[in-house]
Amino acid sequence: MYPIVAKEILSPTITKYEIKAPFIAKKRKAGNFVMLRIVEDGERIPITLVDSDSNAGTITLIVQAIGKTTKLLATKNVGDSILDVVGPLGVPTPIELHGQVVCIGGGVGTAEVYPIARALKDAGNTIFSIVGARSKDLIILEKEMGQISKEIYVTTDDGSYGRKGIVTDPLKDLLDANKDIHAVYAIGPLPMMKAVANLTKTYGTKTLVSLNAIMVDGTGMCGGCRVSIGGKMKFACVDGPEFDAHLVDFDELIMRNRTYVDLEKIADERCKLTPSIVALAGGVK
């Protein structure tokens, strides 16, 4: 069992958890993820590791409550435990000295790009950040990203905060204005990462994305997370989750990720029947 030792609500649906997992805390690197199973008969889901404290033996996760499992997690409080946490999984992000780098986070993806941005900063890179979301309440870690960045840009789809539009708008401005940007790290919803990849391709700027594919075990055993990278089949869990954005077949992955949409809805509906879950997960829209 893995006890929750701290919990902080970042937005109505996004929550930060600190969880006791000493072995994972000791080994975590930027780009790693864990597989979680909250309860017996629960699903195993991949969640990116945001941070860790090897002295305290804790790991930090930031999770948006969008499906049954993540909503169930949102009902857990300090003192509760998570049944299974496995990791750190995946290949850590290659942290190189590029000089100037753009780090882009879309929605809860900001939580995933933040540890990478920090590691890149520590390696001597200058960071430009772009944080985007549908609306203001989904913007997270703006302060933290700002602290490690030379410049930070915020966009919202609805214009409720920052610049109205999507993350590629400020990215295009940055790439036009600054020829010394040699790498882009983008993590967020697949359509966002696809848009970033399409844009940076025209500039020839190296771009890495983190692919959140459907996984069962997370250790290379099921092949459910197979993605096409430059026409070759790769497993996101062991070969990734990060890949060269310009080689990713985004359309294929977008389609694959829809495989269980109807069943996920059924599971979610069931979950909504439990009032405490609804309340703690930020209510039903």
Next chain:
Amino acid sequence: MNYVNPMKPSERMKLPRQASIEQIAEERNKNFNEVSAGLDEARALIEAARCLECKNPVCIEGCPVTIDIRTFIQLIYKKDYIGAANKIREANYLPAICGRVCPQETQCEIVCTLGKKYEPVAIGKLERFVADYEITHNLFVPPVITNHIDKKVAVVGSGPAGITCAAELAKIGYKVTIFEALHGLGGVLRYGIPEFRLPREILDTEMERVRQLGVEIYKNFVVGRTASIDELFNEWGFEAIFLGTGAGTPTFMGIPGESLSGVYSANEYLTRINLMKAYQFPDSDTPIKVGKEVAVIGGGNTAMDAVRTSLRLGAKKAYLIYRRSRKEMPAREEEVHHAEQEGVEFMMLTNPTRIIADGNNWVSGIECQKMELGEPDESGRRKPIAIKGSEFIVPVQTVIEAVGQKPNPIIQTTTDGLNVSKWGTIVVNDVQLTSREGIFAGGDLTRGGATVILAMRDGKIAAEAIHKYLSEKPDADTKVK
């Protein structure tokens, strides 16, 4: 050697081989309950009386772990079922599992003297009978470990190889720790073999018995990620390590359409169902989608498990597509027979060429071509050759590929000095020692895809070799505890 059975050989030979009590095919293909209930006591006693008690019991040589078959059958004859179970356990710590999933027909039973003229003694069913008797009557007593050796051994993976190695070492007196990557114990016995062949209570019971030997178990621990092999030696203080991580990485055929929704590796399909209980969705959270028509590609036991599972999940038609003929199928005869009884449609000499999509990126069919058999290939089996222009389409909504697995590369790629073959298996010598001192390996990790019992055999040989290695290793070498 004494005879316990007063019957003359000619009388014994007249006794018919006893059959298991089985659920009827039309009912069992709709549930996950065990297909076979095994032998009852009366049948087990008749079966035991069939044994000729040979002076030279060749069956024992046929057993990969050399169970004293003659003696355990004699004990059954004397109604000392617990004595029989303990006799088996001297050589094999998991009799309830082996009695169910071992291919006895190609091992101990194929060499049975009785089998030369009549049907061989049902050794596997007798093994299962005593193991089940012991469980049902709650008569298991864990062996008392008198010797305690202050040396730590790590076992990576809790499948048949690892669990056997751990049990054998614990019995000798070592401090054994098992590291398991998943949240459940048993490896392929849990994620791969369906409940209708190996009920989970049986598996849980056998695993618990290993724990009762004092074995420490870490679940959710991926060696190579959560801690490296070198950390296990240098920081955790293990003096020897056994690797039994199996062959869990699925391979795909490489035909067009494999990324479509509705295409599964057999590993994913079976893991969702067996480990994650997707067949109970939405009572369990992991989903699975099984079409009205399902195609399973492959001819091994995994393919049989997948195709029989598909019928149980409501498929109206379940095809088994195999490119050679039935004779070349590597699956156990019993599994093929059960699949046929349950209504699986076999499409032999058929090779898939592409998977066809509907408008929503879902599988709608599979294109195949007819094959014919040519000359024997390097495996000794006749090589299938495509017949030109024989393409046809089978309408299916689910495609499951059971075309082989390779070892998971996590340990090999995070450990220096391990010799790995071109198939990704770890190279070992005749006592399961790898190219690195103190690291032993066995099971599918070294074989690439074999049977439960061969994995157990490797685990047992490795345990003996580890004992020898640690006994001879100077104590000064002992690292930090």
